[in-house]
Amino acid sequence: MAEKKEKIIGIDLGTTNSCVAVMVGGEPVVIQNSEGGRTTPSVVSFMKDGSRVVGQVAKRQAVTNPEHTVFSIKRFMGRRADEVEQEKKMVPYPIVAGSKGEAVVKIDDKTFTPPEISAMILQKMKQSAEDYLGEKVNKAVITVPAYFNDSQRQATKDAGTIAGLDVLRIINEPTAASLAYGLDKKKNEKIAVFDFGGGTFDISILELGEGIFEVKSTNGDTHLGGDDFDIKIMNWIADEFKKEQGIDLKNDRMALQRLKEAAEKAKCELSTVTETEINLPFITADATGPKHLILKLSRSKLEQLTEDLIARAFNPCQQALKDAGLSISQIDEVVLVGGMTRMPKIQETAKKLFGKEPHKGVNPDEVVAVGAAIQGGVLAGEVKDLVLLDVTPLTLGIETLGGVMTQIIERNTTIPTSRSQIFSTAADGQTSVEIHVLQGERPMANDNRTLGKFHLVGIPPAPRGIPQVEVIFDIDANGIIHVRALDKGTNNEQKITITASSGLNKDEVEKMKKEAQVHEAEDKKKKEEIELRNQADNMAYTAEKTVKEAGDKVDAGTKEKVQKAIEETRKELQGQDGAKLKAAFENLQKEVYAMSEMIYKQAPPPNQASPNSGQEQGQGQEQGPNPNDGKTVDADFEEKK
Amino acid sequence: MSWDKKNKKASEEQGNPEAEILKGVILEKEKQIDEDKQKLLRTLADLDNYKKRMAQEREEIVKLSNETLILAMLPVLDGMERAFKATKNNKENEEIIKGLALIKKQFEDALMKFGVQTVDATGKPYDPHFMEAIMQQESDGPEHIVLEETQKGYLLYNKLIRPAMVIVSKKKGEK
Numbered sequence: 001m002a003e004k005k006e007k008i009i010g011i012d013l014g015t016t017n018s019c020v021a022v023m024v025g026g027e028p029v030v031i032q033n034s035e036g037g038r039t040t041p042s043v044v045s046f047m048k049d050g051s052r053v054v055g056q057v058a059k060r061q062a063v064t065n066p067e068h069t070v071f072s073i074k075r076f077m078g079r080r081a082d083e084v085e086q087e088k089k090m091v092p093y094p095i096v097a098g099s100k101g102e103a104v105v106k107i108d109d110k111t112f113t114p115p116e117i118s119a120m121i122l123q124k125m126k127q128s129a130e131d132y133l134g135e136k137v138n139k140a141v142i143t144v145p146a147y148f149n150d151s152q153r154q155a156t157k158d159a160g161t162i163a164g165l166d167v168l169r170i171i172n173e174p175t176a177a178s179l180a181y182g183l184d185k186k187k188n189e190k191i192a193v194f195d196f197g198g199g200t201f202d203i204s205i206l207e208l209g210e211g212i213f214e215v216k217s218t219n220g221d222t223h224l225g226g227d228d229f230d231i232k233i234m235n236w237i238a239d240e241f242k243k244e245q246g247i248d249l250k251n252d253r254m255a256l257q258r259l260k261e262a263a264e265k266a267k268c269e270l271s272t273v274t275e276t277e278i279n280l281p282f283i284t285a286d287a288t289g290p291k292h293l294i295l296k297l298s299r300s301k302l303e304q305l306t307e308d309l310i311a312r313a314f315n316p317c318q319q320a321l322k323d324a325g326l327s328i329s330q331i332d333e334v335v336l337v338g339g340m341t342r343m344p345k346i347q348e349t350a351k352k353l354f355g356k357e358p359h360k361g362v363n364p365d366e367v368v369a370v371g372a373a374i375q376g377g378v379l380a381g382e383v384k385d386l387v388l389l390d391v392t393p394l395t396l397g398i399e400t401l402g403g404v405m406t407q408i409i410e411r412n413t414t415i416p417t418s419r420s421q422i423f424s425t426a427a428d429g430q431t432s433v434e435i436h437v438l439q440g441e442r443p444m445a446n447d448n449r450t451l452g453k454f455h456l457v458g459i460p461p462a463p464r465g466i467p468q469v470e471v472i473f474d475i476d477a478n479g480i481i482h483v484r485a486l487d488k489g490t491n492n493e494q495k496i497t498i499t500a501s502s503g504l505n506k507d508e509v510e511k512m513k514k515e516a517q518v519h520e521a522e523d524k525k526k527k528e529e530i531e532l533r534n535q536a537d538n539m540a541y542t543a544e545k546t547v548k549e550a551g552d553k554v555d556a557g558t559k560e561k562v563q564k565a566i567e568e569t570r571k572e573l574q575g576q577d578g579a580k581l582k583a584a585f586e587n588l589q590k591e592v593y594a595m596s597e598m599i600y601k602q603a604p605p606p607n608q609a610s611p612n613s614g615q616e617q618g619q620g621q622e623q624g625p626n627p628n629d630g631k632t633v634d635a636d637f638e639e640k641k
Numbered sequence: 642m643s644w645d646k647k648n649k650k651a652s653e654e655q656g657n658p659e660a661e662i663l664k665g666v667i668l669e670k671e672k673q674i675d676e677d678k679q680k681l682l683r684t685l686a687d688l689d690n691y692k693k694r695m696a697q698e699r700e701e702i703v704k705l706s707n708e709t710l711i712l713a714m715l716p717v718l719d720g721m722e723r724a725f726k727a728t729k730n731n732k733e734n735e736e737i738i739k740g741l742a743l744i745k746k747q748f749e750d751a752l753m754k755f756g757v758q759t760v761d762a763t764g765k766p767y768d769p770h771f772m773e774a775i776m777q778q779e780s781d782g783p784e785h786i787v788l789e790e791t792q793k794g795y796l797l798y799n800k801l802i803r804p805a806m807v808i809v810s811k812k813k814g815e816k
Contacts, residue, residue: 025691035801036800045769048785053769057769057770058769060769060772060773060774060804061767061769061773061774062774063774063775063776063777063809064767064769064774064777064785064809064811253775253776254775254776254791254806257775257791257792257806258792281720281723281724282720282723282724282726282727285727289727290723290724290727
């Protein structure tokens with residue numbers, strides 16, 4: 001990659017929370033703040049000692065310092081003092097008119113403009129990004145609501161400048177969210193962005209044409225958000241407790257604090273489960289002793305409690321559609337933003353209002369910042385700079401004992417790459433193995449595609465499982481596959497080269513993947529059967545050898561029992577009845593264990609050739625654990641003598 | 642080398658066009674090799690850095706997963722704290738209460754082993770970096786002092802995982 005590009009961060013400067021993200025290696029990353037939070041409360045506080053705190057810490061001390069703790073500053077950005085009479089009443093800090101009639105915050109005898117306060121939040125976001133990236137950050141993309149007017153946008157830009165950031169772009173929050181979901185790659189679509197956050201609800205209708213997003217209409221409710229839901233739950237808990245115990249928890253600040261936490265927790269939990277328990281032991285006490293609170297809250301009850309809040313989203317959505325001059329059927333995409341859209345009922349509502357399955361991410365409260373970071377990445381030219389590495393579309397492997405395909409290189413492995421595995425022979429004295437190179441996802445060799453075949457000859461005669469044949473697969477950057485088989489004993493080698501995936505096109509690859517899914521269950525069964533056959537065959541072979549070599553370490557009775565079990569297993573191996581074979585095999589296993597134990601007591605353990613090894617026409621795996629042998633070590637003790 | 646020299650000389654003298662072309666080709670290839678080598682080195686460095694970052698992230702994930710688990714366990718400890726507060730003057734079942742106190746201690750010791758510490762708050766000046774103020778109370782003493790902890794705060798390897806919930810003093814008559 002070329003010389004280092006300067007990073008451009010993306011900031012979602014929110015009413016209640018802010019979030020920062022940046023592109024790293026072509027992927028957007030949400031950056032944690034110094035307290036470990038992925039979002040930062042948009043709160044600034046001026047402390048008595050003259051210092052200033054921002055974020056979670058400022059929020060924590062709000063009750064001790066209400067007149068010096070500034071939150072929801074976004075509501076005053078770029079507004080005149082006479083425009084914000086309503087908003088003014090809702091905050092505990094004083095708002096006055098500045099020299100040009102603009103709304104400013106009064107802290108003791110000083111005044112701060114909203115851009116100055118916002119700059120303090122932006123500075124913290126910038127600092128977090130610098131700590132994460134380990135370099136100075138000078139450039140940013142900042143988001144604003146689609147309904148922000150020029151003066152509000154200018155104020156946001158000013159805030160960036162004060163914070164020492166060169167604001168390259170101010171983009172609309174719904175546009176950023178659409179970018180985060182990759183909708184800019186589509187053509188001529190109409191997108192509804194449904195943003196239900198902590199303190200505000202916004203609906204925006206966008207039209208996308210030639211990669212440019214145009215805002216068709218916006219609507220919303222500036223005082224509707226997740227906090228309202230928490231309050232509903234809190235009130236319900238307190239009312240229920242009063243009904244049961246006759247004590248009003250609303251007068252008890254300490255209990256109220258716990259109720260608030262419990263309400264928020266219950267709300268979050270009910271997004272994934274349908275019922276939760278609110279369990280607050282020792283919530284309060286009266287003359288009769290301590291009182292506990294234990295309540296069950298179901299998802300449907302929560303939905304009933306908050307029905308009126310959710311209903312407040314209806315009108316703005318319908319109005320936005322009307323203003324855009326569109327009907328429900330003309331909306332192509334619905335995008336969900338904001339923490340509250342995790343609630344199933346709200347997802348359902350959005351779906352109903354716009355008639356489309358909405359796009360929803362894992363972290364709806366981060367999508368705006370992610371979109372801003374993507375925009376930053378495009379501006380920095382980082383997105384173009386990626387080197388695309390290819391992957392193998394299908395799994396490659398070879399055929400082993402019983403017609404099973406043993407995987408060597410799994411699909412989706414990034415190339416160039418090289419893998420190898422060691423195999424062995426299936427029969428005593430076998431001098432050649434066939435390497436049957438396969439491509440596909442099915443467990444059985446026959447169901448996959450043959451890429452090529454070759455033989456490795458001249459293996460010195462040896463008992464099965466002893467020769468070591470290394471099979472090496474190598475795919476170069478052009479997708480050409482080289483397969484080599486190497487006899488480790490003689491260094492004899494054979495190889496084959498298969499060019500460019502043998503012309504499988506995309507459709508064929510998809511077809512093969514689908515087939516693998518369709519046949520998954522039956523294939524698994526077939527494979528298990530063959531594995532059982534292999535294990536049984538191996539066990540019979542090993543048992544026979546052990547009996548032969550055991551001499552007088554094992555008494556005749558035991559030997560006879562084992563011999564009988566071997567014959568039984570061999571008989572079933574000829575037949576097709578899986579269940580009978582399994583029974584015979586398990587019996588043989590039992591007898592062999594009994595015999596092994598007898599030998600163990602007197603001498604070093606006998607060889608148990610690995611059960612996976614060997615194949616009629618070729619080779620079997622030699623490495624790997626020995627599933628039907630818990631006790632004996634896989635030592636070639638007797639052969640090596 | 643000698644062949645090279647001779648060849649070069651010959652080509653210069655005679656202005657052998659084929660040799661000139663080959664020279665150009667070689668220079669071109671050398672440049673290509675150099676570029677590829679740089680690219681390879683960069684890629685290797687990228688991979689190395691990626692591995693380091695992954696190792697670091699894995700370490701953080703282990704720590705974080707502990708944090709999530711510990712945070713989920715803390716309410717159990719809170720409950721026990723509250724239970725003991727409520728049994729303070731209870732003289733019945735004294736031995737059972739003592740036993741339960743020992744169980745609580747076991748739990749605390751186990752948490753401590755994994756790097757958990759409590760935030761020391763009561764009687765200390767209020768510090769929002771470690772404490773969340775839930776209310777203020779008038780007091781004769783100095784202001785901005787923690788009068789009471791309603792819920793303990795915890796650190797994990799010196800990083801705050803849950804602030805202490807506290808009541809903070811204020812001067813009498815202050816609103």
